[in-house]
Amino acid sequence: MTLRISGKSISIGEALRARVGDRTDEVLRKYFDGNYSGHITLSKDGFGFRTDCALHLDSGISLEAESNAADAYASADAALLMIEKRLRRYKSRLKDRSARKTYAAATAFAELNGVGLDAPSYVIEAPESDDEVTEYSPVIIAEATTALKRLSVSEAVMELDLSGAACLVFQHGGSGRVNVIYRRTDGNVGWVDPPAVNP
Template identity: 45%
Template sequence: MEVSVFGKQIDIGEALRTHVELSLVGGVAKYFDRPGRAQVTFSREGAGFRCDCSVHFDAGILLQSTGEASDIHASFEAAAGRMEKRVRRYKRRLKNHHKNRQSSEKIMTAPTYVIAAEQEEEDEPQTLQPIIIAETTTDVTTLTVGEAVMQMDLAEAPALVFRSSVHGGINFVYRRLDGNIGWVDLKP
């Protein structure tokens, strides 16, 4: 597995880098034969540290976790612990993720936009349109609703767009403010 360790305005020592690489490779190898690549980013968060871990598996699954602590090593351990807990929870489903899939299924590519949040202003703005600050493309895979919820949970994403394996239409699932999952089915 290729592991990249970065620090945002923090000098990452060789001992921490080695510890992160060994821990991630050892923790992920228990569950996956062919792990892809990982990225770990450390940053200052107030008086403590924050660790963001992101692992991209060859099967197309993205797993993300975050840990915060007063010590940089403890922040990584918190993030790695959360990641391993979620992988353990979905272990059986992750191993069987692509067994029932046909290899000829097409993955659709769709644009992704990040829109700037509105600022509190007294005056009425010139245009009522929000400003788009980022535009990327993302793959829209064919999934069941259960698989989509699993991938959204593993990626710690607020929402996930996917193509329904039942009827082929575009669907999306999202995390509601009350903690439950919402599902929108756009039938063709």
């Protein structure tokens, strides 16, 4: 278990560091019985404090939360409360050891067979002349190279909720096709499952 608690442009005392560490351990042990790692950053934000949490569970799930409050302790507590609410929603799946073992076995099998899909790293440059630009066209940058997880739709929705991300790209567990789920503006989850391409 490696948990870094640090201040960004501020010095945090041992009392705050100990309280945040103890509270994080309490929240995660309540709903998850494996190991975890992560980084919690506290920073000054205007007249208050901001806390950014990024925690990674050994089951492969990432949790992210951020909060603002007038007090550093309150800001950290609010961020950890968000994580606790997300974990409470999915506690039965997180405690289920057989599901984690199945997921780990499927991931290991996919890596052995080279099924993991990698996104290439590239930068598309802005046009050289003004003739090519008719309206605003920003530079598109794609730098992430990551293996897609093989998940069922319900597992992907769980991961989307736990991470707090706007969207999640994954490989469908049944069909093997690349799927996308995303948070809609009405609060629901959208699912994109394109049909298989026939050569």
